[in-house]
Amino acid sequence: MFILIVGGGKVGSYLTRALIQQNHEVVVVEKYDKKAKALDALIDRQVTMVGDGADPTVLEAAGVARADVVVADTGDDEDNLVVVLLTKKKSKARCIARVNNPRNRLIFDSLDPVDPVIVISSTEIILDVLNEQVNAASYTAALETMHLFGRGNLSLVRLSVPAGSPAADKSLCDLTMPRNSVIVAIERDNDDSIVIPTGDTQLRVGDRIVAVVKNGAAEKLQAVFNAPAGSRA
Template identity: 60%
Template sequence: MFIIVVGGGKLGTYLARALLEAHHEVVVVEKIERKAQVLAQTLNAEIAQVGDGCDPLVLEEAGAGRADVVIADTGDDEDNLVICLVTKKRFSKPRTIARVNNPKNKQIFEELGIDSVVSGTEIVMKMVAEEVNRARV
């Protein structure tokens, strides 16, 4: 599959590495040029593209027209929503996955048609609750 990851932070880097190891074609869009360079060096691959993932032209240059999946993984929920909505409206085909930093935003993303919404906070909260409950037994 061809997958675009928007956001080249720690999570985006780990995600890109895992996707590459699973033999997917990956492009990472990162606003900050230095971060994009570090990402390319870290992964030993020329997969980073510098640009604002909220910009339809940047997404187009990254290959959104042929992408199977676009993952919005920035630290900003509003940017992640815009990235997914632009992808849906402009390119129609790709499946969209968004990370939400504030769990309160998850429902809004889902109501607006984002295919998959992931809240790291919710995941960690559930895991901690499970461990606490397991400790009681």
């Protein structure tokens, strides 16, 4: 595959080395001459092109039109966004974007509903791991937006069922669901499986509910699962 990487920092450098070892063709666009030289030295061959990857002429010269994958991994979300916008315009390549502010994921998700941008946020990954460790013992249903669609009116969200939740051990049909929300799946660690629920499905503490919500019903849905304040230790 031909992989075009914009951003030759630490992530870009080690990514390039790994990809070259897997025999992929790689070109790295890096703004600073010094960083580009360091990367060429690390790989022991010329893979870099010095220039601003958010500039259409630079991206074209780097071969965006024939790229199979374009990776935007600079440290600035706005630069990564423009790289994706330009790539979508000039190529059929799959886009992978690094996002530093997890909130910015939603705007990348909105760019191409047909061939979505793959968004990677290390902040979010660390946060998810922390949440999994911490929320098992917490009383608030952790809410996470997984995907936005329908021009941003609809979102796919994930909620945990915390200890002491009034929803625990209840069947779905016994819950009072807020308007504009529907539960589409339940992730369950113990069974290592995803349950497509029916009204009879019983919820357990630690379940992660995947739901589609419209126009900000997420917080109301979250309230259904939160443990009442009085029950908290």
